[in-house]
Amino acid sequence: MKTYYPVIGLEIHAELNTKSKMFCSCKNDPDETNPNVNICPICMAHPGTLPVANKQAVESVIKVGLSLGSDIADFTEFDRKNYFYPDIPKGYQISQYKYPIVSGGTLNGFGITRVHLEEDTGLSKHDRGNFTLVDYNRAGVPLMELVTEPVIHTAKDAAEFAKELQLLLRTLGVSEANLEKGEMRVEPNISISDVEGKFGTKVEVKNLNSFKSVEKAIEFELARMQALYEAGRQDEIVQETRGWDEAKQSTFSQRSKENAHDYRYFPDPDLPKMKLHSAFPIADMKASLPELPWDKRTRYTKDFGIKEADTELYVADPALSAYFESIVEGKDAAFAQLASNYLSTDLVGILKKDAEAKLPSKETFIELISMAVNGEITSRGAKDILAMIAKEDASPKAIAEKEGLLQQNNEDDLKPIIAQVIADNAAMVTQYKEGKEAVLQALVGMVMKATKGSANPAVTAKLLKEMM
Numbered sequence: 001m002k003t004y005y006p007v008i009g010l011e012i013h014a015e016l017n018t019k020s021k022m023f024c025s026c027k028n029d030p031d032e033t034n035p036n037v038n039i040c041p042i043c044m045a046h047p048g049t050l051p052v053a054n055k056q057a058v059e060s061v062i063k064v065g066l067s068l069g070s071d072i073a074d075f076t077e078f079d080r081k082n083y084f085y086p087d088i089p090k091g092y093q094i095s096q097y098k099y100p101i102v103s104g105g106t107l108n109g110f111g112i113t114r115v116h117l118e119e120d121t122g123l124s125k126h127d128r129g130n131f132t133l134v135d136y137n138r139a140g141v142p143l144m145e146l147v148t149e150p151v152i153h154t155a156k157d158a159a160e161f162a163k164e165l166q167l168l169l170r171t172l173g174v175s176e177a178n179l180e181k182g183e184m185r186v187e188p189n190i191s192i193s194d195v196e197g198k199f200g201t202k203v204e205v206k207n208l209n210s211f212k213s214v215e216k217a218i219e220f221e222l223a224r225m226q227a228l229y230e231a232g233r234q235d236e237i238v239q240e241t242r243g244w245d246e247a248k249q250s251t252f253s254q255r256s257k258e259n260a261h262d263y264r265y266f267p268d269p270d271l272p273k274m275k276l277h278s279a280f281p282i283a284d285m286k287a288s289l290p291e292l293p294w295d296k297r298t299r300y301t302k303d304f305g306i307k308e309a310d311t312e313l314y315v316a317d318p319a320l321s322a323y324f325e326s327i328v329e330g331k332d333a334a335f336a337q338l339a340s341n342y343l344s345t346d347l348v349g350i351l352k353k354d355a356e357a358k359l360p361s362k363e364t365f366i367e368l369i370s371m372a373v374n375g376e377i378t379s380r381g382a383k384d385i386l387a388m389i390a391k392e393d394a395s396p397k398a399i400a401e402k403e404g405l406l407q408q409n410n411e412d413d414l415k416p417i418i419a420q421v422i423a424d425n426a427a428m429v430t431q432y433k434e435g436k437e438a439v440l441q442a443l444v445g446m447v448m449k450a451t452k453g454s455a456n457p458a459v460t461a462k463l464l465k466e467m468m
Helices: 055-067 153-174 211-230 281-288 293-304 308-318 318-328 332-351 361-372 377-388 394-403 411-424 426-433 438-450 457-467
Strands: 005-015 079-082 092-095 108-121 121-125 134-135 142-148 184-193 203-205 241-246 250-256
Touching: 005 108, 005 153, 055 142, 055 153, 055 281, 092 108, 092 184, 142 426, 153 184, 153 211, 153 293, 153 308, 153 457, 184 211, 203 211, 250 394, 293 308, 293 332, 308 318, 308 332, 318 332, 318 361, 332 361, 332 377, 361 377, 361 394, 377 394, 411 438, 411 457, 426 438
Parallel strands: 203 241
Antiparallel strands: 005 142, 005 184, 079 092, 108 142, 121 134, 184 203, 241 250
């Protein structure tokens, strides 16, 4: 079978979470439900109005570039990207063409071409019958666009790249990058070739708003292109923009793909040129960046030795990460690993199921894990106590004493209970004596149930073997 070589590049837009829009003082509010309330003469392009650049938005893009190890431009400017569409009030979009703020860098091992700043468009509403309405609340919101090099080769890698970028933006605090709200949109450029190192004709799939859609849309396009190649119809692959139909799980043609010259870019005469290295303390900004996701992963693996899934949970949730670190501060790796197991699986599960549950105090959680480490309670007992302290912050030791959950290590206390379990399960005892070792664990479980989980499993297993 012939080999085909996929090439994927990504264009990812993310709305920045500034208080105001990119070139005016209108509120930047992605949660506004009333149409056309966050607008003014500037973002609606009334004659005679002049834009003023949002300094915080520029600063946010610089932070992204510094995190990616990119080059931060000294000279940069804004350009007019000319095209007519009802959701662009000006008849052009203020963007950046020749001199982006950020060039180069890497993320997830893939090269970055550029990161630039522009204004978002309005939002067209097509679901109102046989006409379209436009909400301009979003028009003029600061929009960061990141463009990768065409060096991605699988749909999975493309989706993982987008996830990592979302995580970075949230870590930096520059964007919530919520795909469902349209705060982040992923647009892959996709091509295949039957010659390695040669680019095929590319198509762009627009406005994908979930990581699953990114993966599925790329997989569909690669399969569609390969089928055309195998049928000798590769000439039917044309440079175009395509959309994604979630219901049909397929792409569809929208329009032919424009080239840069079609937009007639030219520098915006109403906005001054910018010299970033004199306007911003670049070195200080780099030094004050928060711990980046990849650095945090390395530190957690090295310092705590916790599971990869746990590390990802903490990297994605700063509040939970801070709680975990407060628990394990000054403790050894064994304590940290046990604490992480109960926190990431049991406690997080409780919090998801019960709206009234909350994280217990640091001191309470440390007391619980210490009891588990010291063998004062069993794993089952720890889980039961955890469910209680998530509802009411009380002493785990006091709960264990009250509920009879302190681990029973005294053999004299356990022997009568074990003798009863043996007497009640003669058939299983016979099976064990015949060599079925697995039966032992079932009998241990019965003793644990009889003691409400307080019997020491190791002591129980030892006594069972002796008494059988």
